Amino acid sequence: MHETDMTKALIHTIRDWWEVEGRPHIETLHLVVGDFTCVEPESLQFAFAAHTRGTFLDRASLAIRTTPLIAFCHSCQAEYEPEIGRHYECPMCNAPMDDIRSGRELKIERVEYTALAVGRAAG
Numbered sequence: 001m002h003e004t005d006m007t008k009a010l011i012h013t014i015r016d017w018w019e020v021e022g023r024p025h026i027e028t029l030h031l032v033v034g035d036f037t038c039v040e041p042e043s044l045q046f047a048f049a050a051h052t053r054g055t056f057l058d059r060a061s062l063a064i065r066t067t068p069l070i071a072f073c074h075s076c077q078a079e080y081e082p083e084i085g086r087h088y089e090c091p092m093c094n095a096p097m098d099d100i101r102s103g104r105e106l107k108i109e110r111v112e113y114t115a116l117a118v119g120r121a122a123g
Helices: 003-022 041-052
Strands: 023-032 059-065 070-071 100-102 108-115
Touching: 003 023, 003 041, 003 108, 023 041, 041 059
Parallel strands: 023 059
Antiparallel strands: 023 108, 070 100
């Protein structure tokens, strides 16, 4: 299950940002996951919940937006959605898939957080 390794990499990346930003309370991590990455959103959610328990991300939620596999055929200039694992060739002219326009994304889109108030002594 490569979702576990992805979760660990995500935690490492977010931890670096979190420390630089003054350790804000992270509410939601928004990810974009393409259908052609072979990442299962449900498995990623499970791995995230398991690996963030007791950490700085313990109460954070993971919001995943998926993007479909979209290909473009240079032979006939058609944009199409291949059937993952079945038919990748262009349905119009049967040319092999050679240009993927969407579906390989795997990125942090944004982080929702609340900055922690810094107390100052009156004087």
